[in-house]
Amino acid sequence: MQDYDDFMIKVPMVKVNTKELRVVSYEDTIIKEDRVSLYLNGTKIISTMCILNDQDAHAVGFLMSEGVIENIEDIYNIEVSKDGLSVFINAKINDENIANLFHEKTLTSGCCVGVSANFEGKIIQKFLSQKVRFHLKEIEQYLLKFQKDTELFYLTGCVHKAMLFCGNQVFSSEDIGRHNALDKVIGKAKLAKVDTSTALLIVSGRLSMEMVIKCAMHDIPIVVSNAATTALGIQSAQNLGITLVGFAKNGYMNIYTHKSRIILPCDIQNDYEVLSRLES
Amino acid sequence: MQDYDDFMIKVPMVKVNTKELRVVSYEDTIIKEDRVSLYLNGTKIISTMCILNDQDAHAVGFLMSEGVIENIEDIYNIEVSKDGLSVFINAKINDENIANLFHEKTLTSGCCVGVSANFEGKIIQKFLSQKVRFHLKEIEQYLLKFQKDTELFYLTGCVHKAMLFCGNQVFSSEDIGRHNALDKVIGKAKLAKVDTSTALLIVSGRLSMEMVIKCAMHDIPIVVSNAATTALGIQSAQNLGITLVGFAKNGYMNIYTHKSRIILPCDIQNDYEVLSRLES
Numbered sequence: 001m002q003d004y005d006d007f008m009i010k011v012p013m014v015k016v017n018t019k020e021l022r023v024v025s026y027e028d029t030i031i032k033e034d035r036v037s038l039y040l041n042g043t044k045i046i047s048t049m050c051i052l053n054d055q056d057a058h059a060v061g062f063l064m065s066e067g068v069i070e071n072i073e074d075i076y077n078i079e080v081s082k083d084g085l086s087v088f089i090n091a092k093i094n095d096e097n098i099a100n101l102f103h104e105k106t107l108t109s110g111c112c113v114g115v116s117a118n119f120e121g122k123i124i125q126k127f128l129s130q131k132v133r134f135h136l137k138e139i140e141q142y143l144l145k146f147q148k149d150t151e152l153f154y155l156t157g158c159v160h161k162a163m164l165f166c167g168n169q170v171f172s173s174e175d176i177g178r179h180n181a182l183d184k185v186i187g188k189a190k191l192a193k194v195d196t197s198t199a200l201l202i203v204s205g206r207l208s209m210e211m212v213i214k215c216a217m218h219d220i221p222i223v224v225s226n227a228a229t230t231a232l233g234i235q236s237a238q239n240l241g242i243t244l245v246g247f248a249k250n251g252y253m254n255i256y257t258h259k260s261r262i263i264l265p266c267d268i269q270n271d272y273e274v275l276s277r278l279e280s
Numbered sequence: 281m282q283d284y285d286d287f288m289i290k291v292p293m294v295k296v297n298t299k300e301l302r303v304v305s306y307e308d309t310i311i312k313e314d315r316v317s318l319y320l321n322g323t324k325i326i327s328t329m330c331i332l333n334d335q336d337a338h339a340v341g342f343l344m345s346e347g348v349i350e351n352i353e354d355i356y357n358i359e360v361s362k363d364g365l366s367v368f369i370n371a372k373i374n375d376e377n378i379a380n381l382f383h384e385k386t387l388t389s390g391c392c393v394g395v396s397a398n399f400e401g402k403i404i405q406k407f408l409s410q411k412v413r414f415h416l417k418e419i420e421q422y423l424l425k426f427q428k429d430t431e432l433f434y435l436t437g438c439v440h441k442a443m444l445f446c447g448n449q450v451f452s453s454e455d456i457g458r459h460n461a462l463d464k465v466i467g468k469a470k471l472a473k474v475d476t477s478t479a480l481l482i483v484s485g486r487l488s489m490e491m492v493i494k495c496a497m498h499d500i501p502i503v504v505s506n507a508a509t510t511a512l513g514i515q516s517a518q519n520l521g522i523t524l525v526g527f528a529k530n531g532y533m534n535i536y537t538h539k540s541r542i543i544l545p546c547d548i549q550n551d552y553e554v555l556s557r558l559e560s
Contacts, residue, residue, distance in 0.1 A: 029435045057463075187338055
């Protein structure tokens with residue numbers, strides 16, 4: 001069995017207690033995701049963003065769930081590369097089902113297809129202006145607004161939410177998928193011809209790399225979630241100049257990247273400076 | 281603004297208080313998802329499983345996030361069909377980015393590509409044997425096991441989990457994506473050549489249609505989640521003969537479909553019969 005430590009990293013961050021106005025922690029444990037490529041009979045058929053464990057079982061489960069491999073006995077051999085990033089399977093396959101696999105491109109809830117491909121091309125070269133700043137108090141007010149009016153979630157327990165605060169204009173969307181909710185709220189701002197380069201986004205879902213890149217596409221400088229973020233989410237935000245805030249709930253806030261965009265009350269500025277010394 | 285009621289349905293179910301052994305509710309409010317198709321300049325480019333609101337904004341946000349449409353002014357017109365299931369956009373597009381959109385097929389966390397396409401073909405014709413049954417007590421014991429050993433979640437707050445209980449053999453997986461966790465655990469059972477047709481599955485994620493269909497692919501007769509389920513999740517489970525249990529946590533359990541697979545203590549059998557009369 002692999003050590004759990006292989007799948008996590010420690011990252012520097014500032015955990016702020018927003019009620020007592022003090023920094024309570026300087027480090028967080030974050031899940032690491034990687035892109036694993038699946039080669040079937042010598043051809044690369046798909047990549048998946050996932051944790052680097054059980055890659056062989058993952059590939060087998062995926063191909064059998066899709067009906068591409070019909071019986072476990074149809075597999076001649078499975079090999080996982082030493083770096084864990086590639087799985088090679090040779091097997092007897094159902095040609096019809098492999099053709100169907102991408103016949104109808106259906107994005108299911110939580111799914112995001114293209115962004116990762118575009119990422120490595122051009123988006124990574126972006127670095128958002130650091131001029132836009134928000135007071136901690138202001139973010140807290142937005143969070144309060146975000147938590148209100150969630151009737152769909154309250155009644156069904158089954159939706160994600162995204163809110164975009166663009167000065168006086170506020171856009172809000174809900175969907176079963178976190179990517180859908182984000183796309184909807186961005187679309188609303190675009191249709192209203194509102195500049196998103198000074199906006200603050202709050203979402204209810206996990207901040208994976210793809211979510212962060214989408215925000216960079218629209219120059220959204222600060223992204224807040226009441227859920228977790230991933231290692232690549234933090235790395236992308238760092239590289240793209242985005243301020244990433246996770247676990248923003250119950251009077252706490254984890255600030256992972258580009259902290260200077262958030263203006264803290266004097267009371268905790270000292271704590272902040274301790275961190276800066278730690279980082280330097 | 282659309283009425284929230286448009287996005288939800290009331291479904292019959294049995295909510296059991298597993299501590300006090302009584303039925304506490306016979307109805308639940310469930311989110312409705314649908315497949316929305318996006319046509320760009322006359323060509324269908326993608327479908328998305330989503331809530332039927334803000335379809336125009338969703339399409340605009342998606343295409344602009346992917347860089348397919350670069351400026352809002354490049355859109356000539358947008359039309360949503362009367363049934364809300366199709367969006368037609370005519371726009372000036374970036375040819376390179378639309379080509380990239382599906383160039384590298386990367387499944388991001390929570391994503392599932394092929395299953396839906398295969399669904400309408402053959403899987404829907406399946407109906408699982410109703411012979412396999414589980415005592416409520418047994419399911420509770422599995423749930424206790426499921427809640428233990430979640431160190432990755434405890435430390436990062438950022439993983440999904442799936443556990444497959446196949447008689448004496450138990451398989452467990454974690455991943456950032458709920459589909460990945462499910463594929464991994466199924467792959468483990470397949471590699472161990474274990475029969476999954478008498479197994480019970482517990483997952484931490486939302487039970488959408490695709491999750492249910494995957495279980496049907498492997499003849500898993502009972503699927504339990506501590507999260508929500510969707511309208512199409514319930515409908516597929518009903519049609520495929522799968523017992524679907526949602527919100528299995530804190531001493532409660534919502535049984536949505538094929539209830540007879542779960543054997544209840546005599547104390548609540550009467551309540552159950554009330555329901556049967558209500559249903560008939």
